[in-house]
Amino acid sequence: FTRRKLDDAALEELEDLLIAADLGPNVAARVIESFRSSRFGTEVTDEEIRTALATEIARVLEPVAVPFVPDPNLKPHVALVVGVNGNGKTTTIGKMARFYGEQGLKVMMVAGDTFRAAAVEQLQVWGQRVGAPVIAGPPNADAAGLAFDALKRARAEGADLLLIDTAGRLHNKGALMEELAKIIRVMRKFDETAPHSVLLVLDATTGQNAIEQVRVFKELVNVTGLIVTKLDGSARGGIVVALADTFGLPVHAVGVGEQAEDLRPFSAEAFANGLVGPSIRLSSPEGGEKTEGEGDPA
Amino acid sequence: MFEALSGKLSGVFDGLAKRGALSEADVAEAMREVRLAMLDADVALSVVKDFVNKVRERAVGHEVLDSISPGQAVAKIVNDALIDALGGAGAVPLNLNAVPPVPILMVGLQGSGKTTTSGKIALRLATRERKKVLLASLDTQRPAAQLQLQQLAERAGVPSLPIVPGQTPVEIARRAMDTGRREGFDVVILDTAGRLSIDEALMNEVREIRAETSPAETLLVVDAMTGQDAVNTARAFNEAVGVTGVVMTRMDGDARGGAALSMRAVTGAPIKLTGSGEKLDALEEFHPERVAGRILGL
Ligand SMILES: Nc1nc2c(ncn2[C@@H]2O[C@H](COP(=O)(O)OP(=O)(O)OP(=O)(O)O)[C@@H](O)[C@H]2O)c(=O)[nH]1
Ligand SMILES: Nc1nc2c(ncn2[C@@H]2O[C@H](COP(=O)(O)OP(=O)(O)OP(=O)(O)O)[C@@H](O)[C@H]2O)c(=O)[nH]1
Ligand SMILES: [K+]
Ligand SMILES: [Mg+2]
Ligand SMILES: [Mg+2]
Numbered sequence: 001f002t003r004r005k006l007d008d009a010a011l012e013e014l015e016d017l018l019i020a021a022d023l024g025p026n027v028a029a030r031v032i033e034s035f036r037s038s039r040f041g042t043e044v045t046d047e048e049i050r051t052a053l054a055t056e057i058a059r060v061l062e063p064v065a066v067p068f069v070p071d072p073n074l075k076p077h078v079a080l081v082v083g084v085n086g087n088g089k090t091t092t093i094g095k096m097a098r099f100y101g102e103q104g105l106k107v108m109m110v111a112g113d114t115f116r117a118a119a120v121e122q123l124q125v126w127g128q129r130v131g132a133p134v135i136a137g138p139p140n141a142d143a144a145g146l147a148f149d150a151l152k153r154a155r156a157e158g159a160d161l162l163l164i165d166t167a168g169r170l171h172n173k174g175a176l177m178e179e180l181a182k183i184i185r186v187m188r189k190f191d192e193t194a195p196h197s198v199l200l201v202l203d204a205t206t207g208q209n210a211i212e213q214v215r216v217f218k219e220l221v222n223v224t225g226l227i228v229t230k231l232d233g234s235a236r237g238g239i240v241v242a243l244a245d246t247f248g249l250p251v252h253a254v255g256v257g258e259q260a261e262d263l264r265p266f267s268a269e270a271f272a273n274g275l276v277g278p279s280i281r282l283s284s285p286e287g288g289e290k291t292e293g294e295g296d297p298a
Numbered sequence: 299m300f301e302a303l304s305g306k307l308s309g310v311f312d313g314l315a316k317r318g319a320l321s322e323a324d325v326a327e328a329m330r331e332v333r334l335a336m337l338d339a340d341v342a343l344s345v346v347k348d349f350v351n352k353v354r355e356r357a358v359g360h361e362v363l364d365s366i367s368p369g370q371a372v373a374k375i376v377n378d379a380l381i382d383a384l385g386g387a388g389a390v391p392l393n394l395n396a397v398p399p400v401p402i403l404m405v406g407l408q409g410s411g412k413t414t415t416s417g418k419i420a421l422r423l424a425t426r427e428r429k430k431v432l433l434a435s436l437d438t439q440r441p442a443a444q445l446q447l448q449q450l451a452e453r454a455g456v457p458s459l460p461i462v463p464g465q466t467p468v469e470i471a472r473r474a475m476d477t478g479r480r481e482g483f484d485v486v487i488l489d490t491a492g493r494l495s496i497d498e499a500l501m502n503e504v505r506e507i508r509a510e511t512s513p514a515e516t517l518l519v520v521d522a523m524t525g526q527d528a529v530n531t532a533r534a535f536n537e538a539v540g541v542t543g544v545v546m547t548r549m550d551g552d553a554r555g556g557a558a559l560s561m562r563a564v565t566g567a568p569i570k571l572t573g574s575g576e577k578l579d580a581l582e583e584f585h586p587e588r589v590a591g592r593i594l595g596l
Binding site for chain 1: 337339342343408409411441445446447449453494496521524525526530534548550551552553556
């Protein structure tokens with residue numbers, strides 16, 4: 001197999017690969033800088049580069065790889081699920097209901113998106129799929145009032161986990177963000193510790209705007225953790241590295257498909273490997289095609 | 299109008315002669331700033347590189363007159379080139395030049411805004427152009443997707459194809475076109491399920507739908523927050539179904555929308571419409587000059 005010197009040109013190529021994976025130009029530059037200081041000038045194979053770069057990225061992600069564990073002392077543990085439009089909130093709630101239901105927890109869901117067309121019915125289909133009850137109100141019901149009633153009912157019925165769906169909203173819409181804050185305020189009239197988690201769902205195809213999304217949601221509704229969806233596609237989700245670097249918020253899980261079982265705990269190593277992926281391949285110095293190293297996992 | 303960028307670029311030119319032709323070195327320095335601004339706006343890296351190379355050629359040797367600074371001169375060259383690359387000044391209307399019922403096929407990734415945009419286009423054609431429009435959901439994947447479109451159709455005051463459970467998307471497409479012919483519709487909007495560009499089975503399905511219906515417009519619906527993956531999506535959908543127009547949704551957010559340039563560069567298809575909200579009237583013509591300013595951070 002071919003070895004090649006890790007020089008400026010090679011490092012620039014790696015930086016480009018990171019930018020193309022959505023790390024953003026600044027974070028990509030920083031990762032490459034610390035990579036440079038340890039490896040510059042050494043002779044490397046593609047495989048070694050892949051491993052070393054993945055290790056470097058996994059190091060940034062390690063501290064945020066924290067699973068979501070409902071507190072067994074809470075009846076119920078209340079999780080409010082928020083995020084911009086269409087990123088996978090409702091689907092993720094369905095998946096979570098299945099996941100924690102299979103662990104023996106009594107899970108209930110709340111159809112808190114009273115705004116979008118057929119959002120309630122969408123969650124109700126998920127409820128049938130995964131065998132968990134869905135609490136819904138009349139069309140256009142007040143989401144905060146619904147959440148309040150649902151919490152009361154979940155407590156009375158001894159639920160372990162209450163997952164509250166909310167309508168998608170862009171973080172720059174003040175009135176819609178205020179509605180979320182109101183849901184929290186009203187729930188606290190019943191239980192001043194609720195919600196115990198505020199989960200922000202992010203779509204892996206999102207670019208640099210994800211940073212602003214996290215910043216604003218965190219500031220206005222005190223996000224406690226992230227879930228990243230649609231990692232089964234061609235997007236590499238590099239923005240998660242920038243987010244880990246900037247906010248250090250836990251990343252609990254990733255979505256890898258549209259079915260109920262397509263939810264995985266977030267693993268720093270697996271994510272970093274997927275990110276540098278089999279496409280990390282330095283073009284040979286002559287610019288021609290080159291042979292892959294033995295035992296290449298690609 | 300170019301203040302932010304030209305301010306940035308003026309910094310680059312500080313200490314340079316205030317007149318004469320722009321040298322290669324001056325321009326190279328300015329292009330580094332332009333590259334960063336575009337990457338921060340999520341323009342795909344390959345598209346940024348092509349763009350910067352073209353603009354560099356235009357700028358080198360450009361005469362700077364007394365009246366403007368070199369920074370302003372380069373900012374204007376960049377801005378003009380970007381408007382050009384986004385499709386010039388004029389908005390391109392939907393092409394309805396076909397034998398009625400004219401099919402419009404909506405495609406894109408999961409959650410990009412296809413169903414909502416279908417409702418918006420139906421409302422617009424029905425009210426502004428007095429067209430008789432039929433909305434048909436071919437989405438047999440997402441829970442309650444067909445119901446979602448039916449409810450949007452009711453809000454828009456436009457008929458929707460009756461839901462028949464158990465039919466495949468191709469069968470629904472055929473029934474929609476038959477109904478369109480039989481009942482004298484002008485336009486039939488075919489909303490499809492979201493799909494990943496790497497999902498072979500579902501990409502084949504959308505090919506079949508296209509072969510069955512020969513749409514006059516195949517609109518790729520894209521989220522304005524999309525990152526670097528925009529090029530993969532654009533290429534895959536364009537190769538599979540031949541994109542005739544792009545719709546950028548969620549322009550009401552604060553993403554800088556660089557995906558617009560990536561889409562345009564890869565598909566060659568014009569960006570025809572933009573979504574600026576969740577309501578059915580939040581649909582606008584695409585204005586290249588506004589989006590150019592947004593990408594450059596003006
Ligand atoms: N491929 C893939 N698709 C997903 C994933 N998660 C969600 N989706 C799809 O993304 C689309 C949007 O998902 P929803 O759950 O409706 O998203 P949402 O955030 O609730 O949307 P709004 O309520 O409209 O804001 C649906 O077609 C889902 O099937 C994932 O991990 N992978
Ligand atoms: N703010 C804003 N929201 C939008 C816009 N267009 C669509 N949405 C919202 O985005 C979410 C997803 O829209 P859908 O129309 O269901 O997306 P889709 O592409 O049909 O989704 P799938 O069928 O699951 O692939 C919904 O919450 C819509 O209300 C827009 O221009 N601005
Ligand atoms: K992905
Ligand atoms: Mg939802
Ligand atoms: Mg849809």
